[in-house]
Amino acid sequence: xxxxxxxxxFDGGPFFGFQRQxxxxxxxxxxxxxxxxxxxxxxxxxxxxxxxxxxxxxxxRCHCDIDTRLAPFRLMGAINxxxxxxxxxxxxxxxxxxxxxxxxSCTGRRYLYRIVNRRAPLTLDRDRAWQVVAAAxxxxxxxxxxxxxxxxxxxxxxxxxxxxxxxxxxxxxxxxERFGEEIHIHAAxxxxxxxxxxxxxxxxxxxxxxxxxxERLASALEARDRxxxxxxAPPHGLYFMEAIYSEHGPERTDEQTHDQANxxxxxxDR
Numbered sequence: 493x494x495x496x497x498x499x500x501x502f503d504g505g506p507f508f509g510f511q512r513q514x515x516x517x518x519x520x521x522x523x524x525x526x527x528x529x530x531x532x533x534x535x536x537x538x539x540x541x542x543x544x545x546x547x548x549x550x551x552x553r554c555h556c557d558i559d560t561r562l563a564p565f566r567l568m569g570a571i572n573x574x575x576x577x578x579x580x581x582x583x584x585x586x587x588x589x590x591x592x593x594x595x596x597s598c599t600g601r602r603y604l605y606r607i608v609n610r611r612a613p614l615t616l617d618r619d620r621a622w623q624v625v626a627a628a629x630x631x632x633x634x635x636x637x638x639x640x641x642x643x644x645x646x647x648x649x650x651x652x653x654x655x656x657x658x659x660x661x662x663x664x665x666x667x668x669e670r671f672g673e674e675i676h677i678h679a680a681x682x683x684x685x686x687x688x689x690x691x692x693x694x695x696x697x698x699x700x701x702x703x704x705x706x707e708r709l710a711s712a713l714e715a716r717d718r719x720x721x722x723x724x725a726p727p728h729g730l731y732f733m734e735a736i737y738s739e740h741g742p743e744r745t746d747e748q749t750h751d752q753a754n755x756x757x758x759x760x761d762r
Contacts, residue, residue: 493557495592496564498523498537498571499584500552505619505728506579510543510552519543519580523554526574530567531560540598540735544687546727548620550604551583553735555594600664600682600736605693606729607675621674622693622729628700630675634668636699636706637677640692640713641666646685647716649695654686659716661685668696675700690730694723 500519508516512524520537527535540553560567568585575581591597606621608614609628614621640646643662650659665680677696679689695712698704704722712720 493559494587495555495557495590496567497584497586497588497592497594498554498556498568498582500539500549500554501581501583502549502552503579504543504545504547504549507545509545509547510539510541510549519549519552522575522578522580523571523582524556526571527556527558529574530562530570531558533559538594540594541601541732543730543732544727546619547730547732548728549732551734552732553594553598553737555588555592594735597737598735599738600680600734601684601732602665602678602680602734602736603684603689604731604733605677605679605689605725606731607677607693607697608673609670609675610673619728622697622726624675624697624701626701628675628697629702630668630670630700632706633675633677633696633700636704636709637666637668637692637696639706639710644713645716646688646713648712648718648720649688649691650685650718651687651691652718656683656685659685661688666692687724690725690727691721691723693725693729695721697725698722 502519507518510519512518512520524535524537527533535556535558537554537556543549564585564587568582571582607624608617608621609624611625614623641663643660645659646661647659661681663681665678667678669676677693695704695709699706699709
């Protein structure tokens, strides 16, 4: 049975998150239902990340095994037709090797957080960005952000519901840029803790508004205490931008993929 890699773009506003939920709409459920509508098959969709309710994606990488003779571009069109009117689109579809796994083969993830720094209410960007009314110093935010880059214990920036085995992560990039009234925060790492990006952004916003110093941010990190978190930024400003894969990296065997797939959620990294 062929394995297909799908790239998804979606507006996370109407959903309870990416992962299938018992009592609410999810990205995973919508896509699996759409595939069932194409050929009557029940499939399991696996993704590079599990976004929270309200979080958007520009290019979420996923895979599933589908028993079909449709060419990838025709399969993409058929799935998109069945996804309507949900704000989800398959923007790329291709056949990949059987050992390739959207989550376990992923070597890096990249997020963007959008802040609109103005007093006037948001119209076009409502539920697409976080509005911060007070003037924010993006340069100060960027300087402070560099204190978080590298390998650290990010317990302070970790949700109490996080399922990762360890709070230690290596943050490869955390850059802050201003474009007119917009402030963009770019975050990149192999993997992130639950709420890590939103928690870092919330505290950086406090620095930008002059309510926290750079040293206060560093102290919060060193405290390794969720009670020291200043602010958790809302989900609607966050975008999953890219899942990174190494073309020539070590390949997982089918046995390794099977072992990972059968771990409990508490044993897996986000």
